[in-house]
Amino acid sequence: MTYPQILRLRKTLTIYGSIIGGLFLIALMIAHSPHAASDLSDASKRKLIAIPLSALLFSAAWGAIIYATAISRSLNREYDGVEMVWTKPIARERLALSYILLDFAAIVVAFIAAAALCVLLIASLGLLTHISVDNRTVPTLVIGLGAAFMWYGLMQGLTAGQRFRGGVITGVSWAAAFVFISLAEATQGGIEPLHTIFTILNVVNPLAYFSSYSLSGYGAHPSPVLPQAIAGTEMRMLMTWSLGLIGCAAAIAGWKRLEA
Amino acid sequence: MNSTYAIAIRDFSKRYGSFEAVSNLTLEVEPGSICGLLGPNGSGKTTTFKCLIGLARATAGTMEVEGAPVQPQTFETLAYLPERSALYEWMTVADHLEFNRRSYRSYDPKRAEELVDLFRLERKKKVGKLSKGQHTAVALVLAFSFRPRILVLDEPASGLDPVFQRVVLDLIIEAASTGSTVLFSSHQIGQVERAADRVAILKNGKLIVDGTVDTLKGSEKIVEAIFDQTVPEVDGLAADPRVRRIERSGRILRAYVKEDSDGIARRLNEFSPKNVSILDLNLEDIFITAVGGEIPTVGGDGA
Numbered sequence: 001m002t003y004p005q006i007l008r009l010r011k012t013l014t015i016y017g018s019i020i021g022g023l024f025l026i027a028l029m030i031a032h033s034p035h036a037a038s039d040l041s042d043a044s045k046r047k048l049i050a051i052p053l054s055a056l057l058f059s060a061a062w063g064a065i066i067y068a069t070a071i072s073r074s075l076n077r078e079y080d081g082v083e084m085v086w087t088k089p090i091a092r093e094r095l096a097l098s099y100i101l102l103d104f105a106a107i108v109v110a111f112i113a114a115a116a117l118c119v120l121l122i123a124s125l126g127l128l129t130h131i132s133v134d135n136r137t138v139p140t141l142v143i144g145l146g147a148a149f150m151w152y153g154l155m156q157g158l159t160a161g162q163r164f165r166g167g168v169i170t171g172v173s174w175a176a177a178f179v180f181i182s183l184a185e186a187t188q189g190g191i192e193p194l195h196t197i198f199t200i201l202n203v204v205n206p207l208a209y210f211s212s213y214s215l216s217g218y219g220a221h222p223s224p225v226l227p228q229a230i231a232g233t234e235m236r237m238l239m240t241w242s243l244g245l246i247g248c249a250a251a252i253a254g255w256k257r258l259e260a
Numbered sequence: 261m262n263s264t265y266a267i268a269i270r271d272f273s274k275r276y277g278s279f280e281a282v283s284n285l286t287l288e289v290e291p292g293s294i295c296g297l298l299g300p301n302g303s304g305k306t307t308t309f310k311c312l313i314g315l316a317r318a319t320a321g322t323m324e325v326e327g328a329p330v331q332p333q334t335f336e337t338l339a340y341l342p343e344r345s346a347l348y349e350w351m352t353v354a355d356h357l358e359f360n361r362r363s364y365r366s367y368d369p370k371r372a373e374e375l376v377d378l379f380r381l382e383r384k385k386k387v388g389k390l391s392k393g394q395h396t397a398v399a400l401v402l403a404f405s406f407r408p409r410i411l412v413l414d415e416p417a418s419g420l421d422p423v424f425q426r427v428v429l430d431l432i433i434e435a436a437s438t439g440s441t442v443l444f445s446s447h448q449i450g451q452v453e454r455a456a457d458r459v460a461i462l463k464n465g466k467l468i469v470d471g472t473v474d475t476l477k478g479s480e481k482i483v484e485a486i487f488d489q490t491v492p493e494v495d496g497l498a499a500d501p502r503v504r505r506i507e508r509s510g511r512i513l514r515a516y517v518k519e520d521s522d523g524i525a526r527r528l529n530e531f532s533p534k535n536v537s538i539l540d541l542n543l544e545d546i547f548i549t550a551v552g553g554e555i556p557t558v559g560g561d562g563a
Contacts, residue, residue, distance in 0.1 A: 003359045004348055083346035086315055088363045089335040260315035 001090045002098045005074060009106045016067050016110055024117040031125055049127060054136035056118040061144025063114030068107045068148040069170050072155035074099050075255050076166040082260050096252045107148050139233050146240030147210035153247025161254020177207040184225035199227045209236045266291040266410055266441035272321030274307050281307045282465040289443055294436045296456035297445040300551050304465040305445040306343050309414050313340050325410055336366060339403035343414040345395040349388035353381050353398055364406040372405035378427060392419035404431055411435055413444035417451060429455050453543035461550045469550045480541045481521035485513045485533040492531050
């Protein structure tokens with residue numbers, strides 16, 4: 001029953017693979033340029049290089065987040081041919097859940113593919129052994145994938161029960177995500193009531209949970225763009241996945257209620 | 261099956277806000293029969309189909325297929341062909357067949373291939389590149405490829421040329437001959453007349469005609485008189501209780517007669533027409549009469 005979605009995901013993963021493959025080649029050329037190569041040829045400098053795995057996962061999570069939003073209205077998309085999918089011998093909610101599980105699997109594949117290319121790039125420079133598993137690896141993995149899932153779930157929740165095409169909502173969500181973070185940062189330590197409003201708005205902003213990575217300590221400090229109660233690492237891990245699940249549940253309910 | 265009807269629609273109403281699309285419709289279709297649902301655009305045919313198969317919710321009434329409301333598993337034996345194309349434009353014909361193969365336990369690949377050849381479809385062609393008629397053909401292939409017991413077909417010949425319209429008709433008749441029940445709508449009344457055992461006509465969401473084709477056709481005769489000049493005034497003809505209505509078109513006068521068509525013909529002969537004939541009513545006449553459509557007249561006023 002999910003055959004069209006399997007074809008669709010195969011197509012989107014191919015496009016995604018081409019894009020990150022292209023970016024990988026560009027990065028490879030830059031990394032192997034004469035200037036970069038001379039820096040890395042210095043043995044004393046090489047010794048000092050330490051690459052935290054969390055940094056690679058953070059980069060890979062961006063790929064997964066972008067891919068997740070690109071496929072995040074798979075149920076809404078089906079409305080164009082809903083007479084076809086809703087007249088198959090499967091319950092609507094089961095079909096919707098199958099779509100969501102397939103999409104999630106594709107998001108994980110997108111994440112792994114991006115992470116693998118990051119590792120391959122490092123390996124091409126002979127620095128594979130410099131990659132270290134640090135104490136931020138798990139939070140980065142959980143929050144990175146969680147933010148992708150949260151964004152996906154919220155977009156599904158907003159669009160699945162709609163008759164109109166939800167592409168605009170996905171586009172606007174990206175703009176809103178950056179604007180809310182910027183406004184929360186800009187009002188920090190200044191106009192406190194406004195800062196509070198923007199941090200509250202950021203509760204449903206996946207980027208607010210994800211974007212506070214820094215080499216100095218991802219998760220070590222509470223996120224300044226979220227309300228204090230959920231700004232810590234554990235709460236961010238919990239919130240991203242919870243909001244993603246809530247969004248998916250709303251999507252299934254909305255799709256079930258929808259009429260052709 | 262705990263019902264004698266393959267399809268049972270009882271006291272069905274569907275409302276969109278203040279607009280009542282279908283009102284208090286009762287329609288029961290016997291197993292193995294072909295029922296044609298006719299009606300002008302917007303009369304509620306598609307709404308009825310959508311509610312019957314669960315794509316939309318009925319405001320009131322009950323709708324059953326083989327004695328029970330439609331459940332997901334009902335679609336193992338029920339095929340629905342929607343009025344508008346619901347195919348995936350980016351998928352090929354072969355992809356759609358594969359989708360069906362994965363969806364139905366009773367999918368018959370041999371039958372599907374026969375139908376693809378019958379409609380001369382190219383398997384590798386993307387649906388987006390097909391004509392409107394070919395869209396319909398693909399949808400028909402999908403609908404008939406798993407040998408369903410119930411077929412609900414909304415405009416099954418839409419966009420097809422006359423040759424393929426005949427093919428569709430044959431498929432419908434063949435399906436019924438093997439025990440399937442067919443409920444279909446069409447604007448091509450000739451098709452309905454040829455295939456359907458029974459006809460229901462909807463107008464403004466209300467059932468206004470329901471009966472077997474033979475009964476409906478036998479209910480009236482047309483007495484047609486052709487005059488050399490203009491049609492004369494025939495005193496009292498319109499008020500005659502045997503005549504349901506009269507229609508004038510140029511030099512032609514038609515009287516729709518409930519009984520004693522010979523008597524009416526004799527009466528018209530008194531006005532020295534060029535020719536008088538008694539014709540059987542066809543389904544188109546029944547439809548036009550029922551929906552009250554005004555037929556544009558040639559060189560004269562309709563009565």
